[in-house]
Amino acid sequence: VKPGYVNVHLVPHTHDDVGWLKTVDQYYYGGTSLSLIPSVSHSFFGFASLALFLCCVSIYFCHIPCTLNSGCALCDETLRIKLFCLSSGQLEFINGGWCMNDEASTHYNAIIDQMTVGLQFLNSTFGECGRPLAAWHIDPFGHSREQASLFAQMGFDGFFFGRLDYQDKANRLKYRNMEEIWRASPDDLGAAADLFTGALYNHYVPPGGLCFDIGCKDQPVEDDMALHDYNVANRVGIAVNTSLDQVQHFQTDHIMWTMGSDFQYQAAHTWFKNMDKLITHTNSMAVRYS
Template identity: 40%
Template sequence: MVYDTAQGVVPGKLNVHLVPHTHDDVGWLKTVDQYYVGSNNSIQVACVQNVLDSLIPALLADKNRKFIYVEQAFFQRWWRRQSEATKKTVQILVSTGQLELINGGMCMHDEAATHYIDMIDQTTLGHRYIKQQFNVTPRIGWQIDPFGHSAVQAYLLGAEVGFDALFFARIDYQDRAKRRDEKKLEFIWQGSKTQGSSSQIFSGAFYAGNYEPPTGFYYEVNDESSPVVQ
């Protein structure tokens, strides 16, 4: 079956955007090393290096495929171990937009307990490396797992960083229900009263309230739902 992958909105139809992306915790149930190499899977099955190793040939196999990678702590570790030929290939994928490095920090930082200086430092560290290696700057904020969101992220690490948009998932259940009912999950967030419109950024909260795909679109090996029938 050949799919029409041309971009564009079709009037009168519900337009669905499928966004393949990473969400690789830089330490949670396992250590950073265990997540990267895929050890201690009795706690959680996860191997970040396998994601990156399989991602590149998958993108090369079909130029219509796209992917966004988020966590620089893992990406940089993988990148330093690659051959010059692989690095050149990845640089081409980034330059053509098939592979996009978004958010750009070493991790997807918390927005509640973390001091804003630490948020700035880890974001700067990641963005600087991306600029050095690929000569690009991340354009999208991707805070899909922090529990709650701050004006600092919207203004200082969103609009001021130069992001085109900021996306997140976890918001208060009552707020999410209200926004879903009113179709206001997408909005313009002004992170600073004093800075006015210069602090505004297009923002979107995920429909489901978390970063997982909706029912019927979960394609992992441990999926127990009914298969999609074409």
């Protein structure tokens, strides 16, 4: 963190829908003949195999049934790897419920039940290091004050969401209200229902031109000057321009980039290798702003 600079926080994450187009098990193993053949288990092991050798890589997982599927997901070796990554801070669970529930149309009893199932499983399996610190609703449709109140009472430090009405987002961007303290129950619970809340700038996907997953079409960072396609200046230029544009819509000089999307990190090394290069070269050309 450097005062006087734009501080960009790169957040590697994978978004693994629970039962969207397939069953939970089919998503976990990549089964069925649909053209969409993601595998949550590949996403985890793609990251874990790299994390065991590189202490600097980390990732955020949501959707407990996808991350902790039955069967081999709880075998000794898999559990050992997950515990290692959690204790080292390289793997972090966010939200922690069975899923990201809808908000506006969901009864509070159902919300509490599904969060309880997921959080109890994390606690009994991983202990304190498996406790999520942030609520994460990047894909549900609709919002409710009660949802924020429940998250605050559950002890989350913050709440981030991706979807909101386009007019609401335009207003938040214009008046730099993308982050706020949501006072979800000012007349009844008071401060106990207050929660730091942020609307994500780019839905939940990476900045344009900077997606480095194997399924992305953006160019990697090619930093060998002997290469015909050497492109450090171009990659850094995109990073700098994107950060300077984004920070204009926030009240602090700290901004988040969501570096991931649906079922990404099945080949985690492509992501982390390019993010490392992007960080190194951008910092070496750091642009001070006023």
